[in-house]
Amino acid sequence: MAPDTSSPFKLALISMPWSIFNRPSIQLGTLKAFMEREMNCQVDAFHPYLDVANAISTETYRRISGNSWAGEALFAPLLFPEQKEKARELFFSVLSRKKPQVPDFDKLVSTIDKTCSIWIDSIKWNQYDLIGFSVCFNQLFPSLYAANQLKKTLPGVSVVFGGSSCTGQIGLSLLHHFPEIDYVVDGEGEKSLHSLCRTLNNRTSLSSKQNSVLRPGGLVEKTEEITDINELPYPDYKPYFQEMAQIFSKEPFIPTLPLEFSRGCWWNKCSFCNLNLQWERYRMKNAGRMEKETTHFMQQFECLNFSFTDNALPLKQADNYFKAIASKRIDISFFAEIRAIGQPERLKLYNQGGLSTVQVGVESLSNSLLQKMVKGTTVIDNIAVMKLCSENGIQVEGNLITEFPTTTEAEIQETLVNLEFVLPYHPLSPAAFFLGHGSPIHRDGRAFGISALLPHHKIKKLFPPHYHNSLEQLTKGYRGDRKLQHLLWKPVYQKIEQWQNFHDMRTDKKTAPLQYRDGGTFLIIRQEQPPGQPLQHRLRGLSRKIYLFCHTPQSISNILQQFKSLKEESLISFISELSQKRLMFRDNDKALSLAVHQTLQET
Numbered sequence: 001m002a003p004d005t006s007s008p009f010k011l012a013l014i015s016m017p018w019s020i021f022n023r024p025s026i027q028l029g030t031l032k033a034f035m036e037r038e039m040n041c042q043v044d045a046f047h048p049y050l051d052v053a054n055a056i057s058t059e060t061y062r063r064i065s066g067n068s069w070a071g072e073a074l075f076a077p078l079l080f081p082e083q084k085e086k087a088r089e090l091f092f093s094v095l096s097r098k099k100p101q102v103p104d105f106d107k108l109v110s111t112i113d114k115t116c117s118i119w120i121d122s123i124k125w126n127q128y129d130l131i132g133f134s135v136c137f138n139q140l141f142p143s144l145y146a147a148n149q150l151k152k153t154l155p156g157v158s159v160v161f162g163g164s165s166c167t168g169q170i171g172l173s174l175l176h177h178f179p180e181i182d183y184v185v186d187g188e189g190e191k192s193l194h195s196l197c198r199t200l201n202n203r204t205s206l207s208s209k210q211n212s213v214l215r216p217g218g219l220v221e222k223t224e225e226i227t228d229i230n231e232l233p234y235p236d237y238k239p240y241f242q243e244m245a246q247i248f249s250k251e252p253f254i255p256t257l258p259l260e261f262s263r264g265c266w267w268n269k270c271s272f273c274n275l276n277l278q279w280e281r282y283r284m285k286n287a288g289r290m291e292k293e294t295t296h297f298m299q300q301f302e303c304l305n306f307s308f309t310d311n312a313l314p315l316k317q318a319d320n321y322f323k324a325i326a327s328k329r330i331d332i333s334f335f336a337e338i339r340a341i342g343q344p345e346r347l348k349l350y351n352q353g354g355l356s357t358v359q360v361g362v363e364s365l366s367n368s369l370l371q372k373m374v375k376g377t378t379v380i381d382n383i384a385v386m387k388l389c390s391e392n393g394i395q396v397e398g399n400l401i402t403e404f405p406t407t408t409e410a411e412i413q414e415t416l417v418n419l420e421f422v423l424p425y426h427p428l429s430p431a432a433f434f435l436g437h438g439s440p441i442h443r444d445g446r447a448f449g450i451s452a453l454l455p456h457h458k459i460k461k462l463f464p465p466h467y468h469n470s471l472e473q474l475t476k477g478y479r480g481d482r483k484l485q486h487l488l489w490k491p492v493y494q495k496i497e498q499w500q501n502f503h504d505m506r507t508d509k510k511t512a513p514l515q516y517r518d519g520g521t522f523l524i525i526r527q528e529q530p531p532g533q534p535l536q537h538r539l540r541g542l543s544r545k546i547y548l549f550c551h552t553p554q555s556i557s558n559i560l561q562q563f564k565s566l567k568e569e570s571l572i573s574f575i576s577e578l579s580q581k582r583l584m585f586r587d588n589d590k591a592l593s594l595a596v597h598q599t600l601q602e603t
Contacts, residue, residue: 011130019139021062029236045240075145082464136165160185160213167438256306258307265282315346335359340384365382387425451480512596525583547578550591
């Protein structure tokens with residue numbers, strides 16, 4: 001076949017604020033590499049969030065990007081000037097409780113507008129056949145603003161939106177309300193974008209059987225997903241590094257690089273979750289491909305910090321992957337989201353392979369609430385993973401979902417009691433329930449006491465009134481037991497704050513607040529509790545053996561089977577006594593020792 005000597009199709013891909021500034025966009029990197037492999041296409045990737053971070057300071061940017069409402073509120077007046085006062089009110093309400101002092105809203109809006117205008121004016125947009133925006137968390141208003149500005153200058157340019165914030169009916173709603181958007185890619189981006197670019201390049205009509213592109217005429221049938229994601233090229237992060245070197249030439253930083261091990265979620269049952277609407281099924285890369293990809297990026301960009309974008313790591317492939325990384329003996333560091341892992345050996349292996357921080361889907365410390373959430377875990381599973389991560393040198397980040405619809409007083413009390421047992425471990429953060437569009441709760445609200453869907457009161461501050469009853473993005477509010485839940489959960493918020501204060505006030509953060517040292521025939525447990533001096537506990541003989549046996553959750557029957565001379569009454573009494581002292585945790589018929597092994601923690 002003769003080589004294609006025609007002019008390449010020119011595609012611009014943009015990731016707006018509030019993408020994490022010290023991390024390249026994996027969406028742009030993945031699409032750029034795929035498109036340039038599949039067709040005669042020149043793809044230019046732009047990361048204007050770097051310009052904004054530089055203009056307002058990286059510390060201010062980091063603070064704003066960590067709050068979805070604050071970031072959207074800063075761009076709302078640029079798109080809808082009449083919303084400025086309400087946007088300012090929202091901005092201060094979501095940041096006022098956090099230190100340091102809240103930045104000046106008007107100054108930030110002005111700086112952002114000027115910065116984005118300079119960036120837009122610096123690029124010859126008329127050279128591109130298509131301009132695409134990756135729209136994920138916190139990027140809706142910034143992307144709408146930029147698309148609007150481009151259309152004012154070049155009304156004939158074609159604009160496409162894609163990403164997790166453009167799925168299904170949400171994408172259609174955006175398309176119908178904002179004429180600056182010509183197309184929306186629904187779902188997985190590679191094949192759909194490729195189909196759209198080929199169509200525009202050949203000047204033919206979109207086929208309903210060939211793509212999943214949304215257009216003003218309605219929803220087009222979806223493109224088949226990529227079957228084997230091992231076949232994807234490595235994401236191309238070079239444009240990000242080029243921009244970073246230019247914008248931050250005087251204060252360079254070493255980025256954290258995103259990695260994609262899998263797409264979707266192998267559990268995919270949580271009742272509150274809408275993170276996987278863009279995927280039809282779960283797919284993963286194999287460990288060998290993932291190891292090569294990591295090594296490639298490490299050597300190409302001389303970076304050692306990586307962050308997995310997965311909703312949950314694929315366990316068996318992750319086992320082989322971290323084993324291979326550990327054998328390299330390099331000082332690499334990973335962040336990943338995981339489900340509750342209860343095997344100490346697996347967590348030890350992952351840490352040896354560089355896994356230093358995890359976000360665990362804890363979500364609740366009430367068994368009945370976990371059932372309502374369809375988490376597939378129990379409280380003792382959650383406490384066990386917090387303990388085992390602490391013992392194996394892995395920092396746990398995570399949330400407790402508060403104000404969950406239909407929460408009862410009994411579930412609140414269960415949560416308050418169980419918060420006493422997790423005091424020694426890294427504190428979780430409260431995250432008020434948010435009705436995710438397309439989640440099981442959104443689809444079947446009546447099962448959770450939701451009688452009607454309403455425009456969300458915070459989003460109403462950002463969009464003018466004529467959008468309130470028709471824009472799909474707004475239907476994230478609901479009528480139900482919200483006021484009751486806000487009242488019920490107040491003591492939990494207070495308890496979590498006390499938990500956080502306890503860890504903030506500790507002077508020796510290198511040691512665990514609850515740890516034991518083993519003497520062979522006895523063990524000594526050191527327990528920090530506010531206020532006062534640490535307590536010391538000694539367990540001898542059989543008591544020591546039982547405590548060590550319950551290193552992971554064990555059923556009463558298993559313990560009795562292990563120690564045949566032990567009577568059930570004596571065992572229950574022992575577990576109850578140590579539970580009252582918060583040295584063990586009992587969950588129905590299972591028990592767990594809570595102290596971490598000091599020697600393990602120090603290695």
